[in-house]
Amino acid sequence: MASMSVGPGDDIDAWCGKCLMVLSHRIIAMVGSQVKKVECLTCHAVHAYKRGVGEKRSEGTSRTSTSGAVRVSKSSPSKSGKAENEWKVFMAEAPDDPAPRRYNVFESFSVSEFIDHPTFGVGKVIEITGAEKILVIFKEGRKTLVCNRARSSG
Template sequence: MAPLSLGPGDDVDAWCGKCLMVMNHRIIAVVGSQIKKVECLTCHAIHAYKSEPGAKATREMSGRSVADRGKNSVGRVPRTSRAENEWSVIMTEMQPETQPRSYNITKSYMVAEFIEHPKFGVGRVMEITGAEKMVVIFKDGRKTLLCNRVAATI
């Protein structure tokens, strides 16, 4: 029998049911010459080894995953797209009836409040960092905005 070239701790390309892509995985368990368990290096899910999507997935899907894999093979995520991603996740928590308050330097805001900035658009207050400062996440990323300013001090 040919010796198994891969063993636990080695990296292998495998289908991840969570990422829905062929991702880089670390081998957790090998039985005989078969890889049994792998850990996804992207989402850290531990699951049975599959070289490609199971019977449930369509052919079309596996074709696309290979194409995506080629495109995304460099694990480099531009800063802006990561910020945008975080922002879009946060935006999904906004209820349809929520009306973001328009941003005004003299007003005070609360953490988790949705606001609308004339330049940056809709964002959400992530943190109050001082008496007159807050961090708000926008599509462009996190910004520190002034708030709670008394009109006379502007």
Template structure:
């Protein structure tokens, strides 16, 4: 693959049909120069590629998104949002009390906005918002993630 081209395994920002947000996704399938399917790095869902909301990608005559511009914009958007998230995370981490350890993240537990948690993959983060009965938005060093919480066991 030449420089600037996107292929399976590359990360892009896309609209997640499950989370209903612009989030980082991993490319699953590309046909020609068009992204076809992606995997959401937040919720784990696989779906058709939709460009991030708020952008107007150029389309081919068949209605496929042209990669050259949309991927460049998506990559720039991911870099910008990652830099913004890292700065926001650093500010938030200064507010964390040094004598109080963050709670270990578990899907079965309830959390409150402002609470610090420790995730086994994403590290230390702060709950930003509770989204519905079983989801919360948390900011980590590498960006905001929507995590499951308050999940009742089915046993």
């Protein structure tokens, strides 16, 4: 570690918040070996010494982002946990045999039928919401799925 041997009156490179650049500054005040106050040689503003623009910013963001990011991701599982409980009630009625029918947009399904979806897993049809739509309850919540889709010979 190289210790700077500078003192008041010396020139030093510092961040100027007015010029928004790292520029030559004159040291005005020091505490021990630390530069505290500098005067910008370009705009002559006197301000606290900052070595670079990134210094203060990295310190602040690391502190706020750790507590902030965790909160967001934690709020969603509690919401889906409620849906999971609802799903478990429906799944309690699910027969072991026959196995749930594989979901396919071309198939037609009826209320109370158990289906196997490639993404959402096993669910139960709770409502026919349209000619080509069914409402299915899955572990992660209710989903509207397309069914009765006519095969196009394309």
